[in-house]
Amino acid sequence: MTRETITSSRKRDHLIICCENPVEAGDAGFGDVRLVHNALPECDMDAIDTRTRFLGATLSSPLFIAAMTGGHPDTLEVNRRLARVAERYNLGMGVGSQRAALENPELEGSFTVVREEAPHAFLCANLGIIQLRDHGIEWAERAVEMIDAQAIAIHINSLQEAIQPEGDHNAEGCLAALRTLCEEFPYPVIVKETGSGISAETARAIRGAGASAIDIGGYGGTSWAKIERLRASDPRLAELGEAFLSWGIPTVVSLREVRKVGGPIIATGGLRSGIDIAKAIALGADLGGMALPLLKPAMESEDALLAAVDAIQRELEVAMFLTGSRTMRDLSNVRTYITGLTREMIETSD
Amino acid sequence: MTRETITSSRKRDHLIICCENPVEAGDAGFGDVRLVHNALPECDMDAIDTRTRFLGATLSSPLFIAAMTGGHPDTLEVNRRLARVAERYNLGMGVGSQRAALENPELEGSFTVVREEAPHAFLCANLGIIQLRDHGIEWAERAVEMIDAQAIAIHINSLQEAIQPEGDHNAEGCLAALRTLCEEFPYPVIVKETGSGISAETARAIRGAGASAIDIGGYGGTSWAKIERLRASDPRLAELGEAFLSWGIPTVVSLREVRKVGGPIIATGGLRSGIDIAKAIALGADLGGMALPLLKPAMESEDALLAAVDAIQRELEVAMFLTGSRTMRDLSNVRTYITGLTREMIETSD
């Protein structure tokens, strides 16, 4: 197998593993957060406005379809469904890492389908920070062009790199590459973790490099340590994945740290309902992204995906109604109770 | 079925569901509260005076029979028994929502029985805030007149409205309607939640509108999300009910928030013994209301109901004795220990 096909087939492996196994680990903290009920909401639930401004675009909902897939022919259908729903509901959507298609243009189809099916949607291209560093701004341009994206997400997955057989162990130069990109690139740059979260310190470094937004990618949802442990044939790597199962900053804790630094935020990692999205917004996020909860219905059928998105949107609207939030701005001002381990971690980090 | 009979038959459904299913969710917080024992109480338990002043009336006990039923012929017997016990023990009592009978006067019998059986009791009429807004002060007048009530409770059940098939999704204008009622109505107005609690902010809005008292209706007792989930034939509504099972402010937390705002308070939601009533009083409530714990014996027989009320009253008196409280005023000054999740939520909200 060539290098390219390794990357590509790994993409298919991931989808299958995610659908057939419990790939979540830990607790993102949403269970420790409660929105303060407003018994006199003084608003019309059916007129609630979930429109959200994000990086210059107006999305119909803060529900963001988080980066998941593409790069292997089998993933095309999944991306098609996700894109059709994004178009239909005017949701923001990220594609999975485009590395495979950048390495091997024959694989572009599983990405280009997204723009074909979602001509008006806000799309995020996706590139690993290692690939950015190694291939420079040119790959970022090609990634954006491939799907005619509005923005690019540069993802970081150091944990996965560290524990997977094919991992790149050298993270040097990533910050410099990021700074260059932010200075020279005509599109907004989102820096995105993929399951270990962003600390206050890292958020400052990212903002300092000039990024337009941060995607939390916190601990408590899909766990790459778990996925890599399942994939590992080498028992030593399986053991290593095991040892890092509880590594990372829970999404809620990370959100509170990043919020202090400022700038637009997508909260992903363990959001599992429209109520979790509402909590994320109240805690300071602009969008709430989901990957795993959309993956399973997306692999089933477009109808299943529509039903899932409908349910999430309904939960969000009910949560907004019950907190008296007509708009996302209202929701962002709702008071919360924070308890338990999440509270302890936040207090430690204050 | 006409609109009216839908409302009416729903009332009967509710009673049956409540008796045959576990319809409680969460934790009202009373387990996290401990009354400080007074080893030298210096009082006579048999002379303890549980009389309580509330909105100008003198009740023999702070145990309040919370609003439950009426509006369907099958509910008449339950209301009769509740009323007979209210009369016998001089307890305050609320009737269930009178909407069905206001829509269809033929159903008044299940409400008027209450005043017939309890000619001297302090009775609260009951009307939804939506009906108040839509039908104005006239319905409030008719509701009070129907049972010759001393006060009216305007109940709020936004969560239930949001997730039930027949729900009214528009809460606009409720506060204005409430303000008008409080200004023009000759009877005291109690604003009452039904399971999600009242926050400090909402309490200020309610007091600002001129209400005479607040009934907490906190989280942790009878759960309408759970009842609606059980009733739901549409799986999407069942799912929605499920998602909101943990929505609401626990009664104890709400009580502490509302107390800061001031005014008479009825604590309902998850009180399950006379000790819980004592805790509620020590935490700042004037009355402690119960619905579910009285419903089951009331559906059985008058004797069963009497026994239940006797047990609650005995527990209250023992708790007063052991805290050295001769009167309700003494009890309201008893020190408490507050721990656990309840404490964390209270600290968060301070």
Added chain:
Amino acid sequence: MTRETITSSRKRDHLIICCENPVEAGDAGFGDVRLVHNALPECDMDAIDTRTRFLGATLSSPLFIAAMTGGHPDTLEVNRRLARVAERYNLGMGVGSQRAALENPELEGSFTVVREEAPHAFLCANLGIIQLRDHGIEWAERAVEMIDAQAIAIHINSLQEAIQPEGDHNAEGCLAALRTLCEEFPYPVIVKETGSGISAETARAIRGAGASAIDIGGYGGTSWAKIERLRASDPRLAELGEAFLSWGIPTVVSLREVRKVGGPIIATGGLRSGIDIAKAIALGADLGGMALPLLKPAMESEDALLAAVDAIQRELEVAMFLTGSRTMRDLSNVRTYITGLTREMIETSD
């Protein structure tokens, strides 16, 4: 049955219930307390001096045999064994309530055996505060004389009075009776709870009345609510006992409150090892009393009782050694970690 024999036979019932049933409830808090280990104790474990001054006497150990029994012929043997061990080890010992023998002098034998077997031991007479109030200082004198006691413990058991069929529900006048006794009585007066603990407020009242010492009798050990529930033939009283199973101030919490008020303290209620005694001393007690853990071996044989006391004493000495405490004074200065629910309750009460 006459009044006297009721009191007497109840005493025998209690012993049997305590030996055949789990009669403990809740948590006294000792598991939440840890003594700070001293890795360099600089003392000789075999030379540790556990002598303790208490109300003018010098006891060989802070282990106090808490008031338990007497008043029924069957209890004589238990008291004999306890007394022989008290004499042998120079431990302080309390007898159970002497009411039965004061009511019916024929029953004195089960008490007088204690002084016969323990001619030199520090003995505490025992009288209920209700009996003190009703019969005055004369009964206190007779109680002390009966066993030639060094002090008298006036016990309070309001919870038990409130929930037992024969209970005295009127606690009025107790404080005045106590004040009179303290003023006029030639012996030291210890005020003693029996399972619900003493609050800071009550401790101030007791000290104000002139008592020489306080016996905590805290929550978390032998539970009279549980015992009365087991004894109750009337289901309503069983239910009432059930409702009050978690009533009371845990021993550790009570100890911290009473310590702030000052004066000698016996900590009883849920101490279950010599380590617990050491913790109680470090938290501010002068003696650590045990009832239930000594009752079972005492009902078995003198040897079993000796073995139990030896084990407790050994644990105490090891705990002293490992905290570098040569004397009780050293132990009383040992630092502790306090965590969990106990810590939360203490913080609430500060």
Added chain:
Amino acid sequence: MTRETITSSRKRDHLIICCENPVEAGDAGFGDVRLVHNALPECDMDAIDTRTRFLGATLSSPLFIAAMTGGHPDTLEVNRRLARVAERYNLGMGVGSQRAALENPELEGSFTVVREEAPHAFLCANLGIIQLRDHGIEWAERAVEMIDAQAIAIHINSLQEAIQPEGDHNAEGCLAALRTLCEEFPYPVIVKETGSGISAETARAIRGAGASAIDIGGYGGTSWAKIERLRASDPRLAELGEAFLSWGIPTVVSLREVRKVGGPIIATGGLRSGIDIAKAIALGADLGGMALPLLKPAMESEDALLAAVDAIQRELEVAMFLTGSRTMRDLSNVRTYITGLTREMIETSD
């Protein structure tokens, strides 16, 4: 059996018990500590430098092979394997107590093998503080010479002495002996607990006596109370061991207290992975020592031991990578979240 052979055969017993039974008790606290993830580590995992300066030596890793064995012929092979790995990876290593060989030079072989197999490694001699006090500086000199050690660890095991049949119950004079040793001995002196931890107060005494370093030996790993309970044939000693199963200061808590006092620190007691070593360093330790996790593979084969050490080292490097630590100094500055019981204990002790 002579005194010497008792000491010697006990050493073999310990190894067997440790391999065949669960000999750990409690929680060292590492689960309550989380390292703050650095999403942009800017370092090369394969170039991470785990070199650590300790008492003048440069070790290749902070992983320290904690004192375990020697003194019985059967232990020779275990020490040989540990030594070979120490030499190969340039790890610091402590031998077990040399008392048996000091008492009976025929047993020296199981110690001298260590220096034979590890000619360049940093080795710590090991002597009990009781033996130091009783035999003076001469035994310390012989212990160091026996293995040509770079330093000597004076271990303290008061808990074990207190509860084991052969235990020395007198700890008087230990501090003076330690002070003399520190003043006169040409080698660095490490004072080492063996499972109960060092408090702030004790750390001050140790530093005051002139010791060069402290080995925490905290609670939460191998438990001598548990081992002695398993060894005990006398049921009273078994019971005593049982009673002290939860005695001691958890390693993390102890580490925080000792760090406040200053000086080099080895953290041992319940470290179970390279991540735990990383946490210990971030919390203020210089080295992270392990006994039990290395004992089992060392008893199996050299290969098993190598694999275990490789896994630990890999975990440490990944943890360093994910916190952006190129060096141990970087790691020592990484921020941590501390929660749960550990946090409560630390707050209590502040």
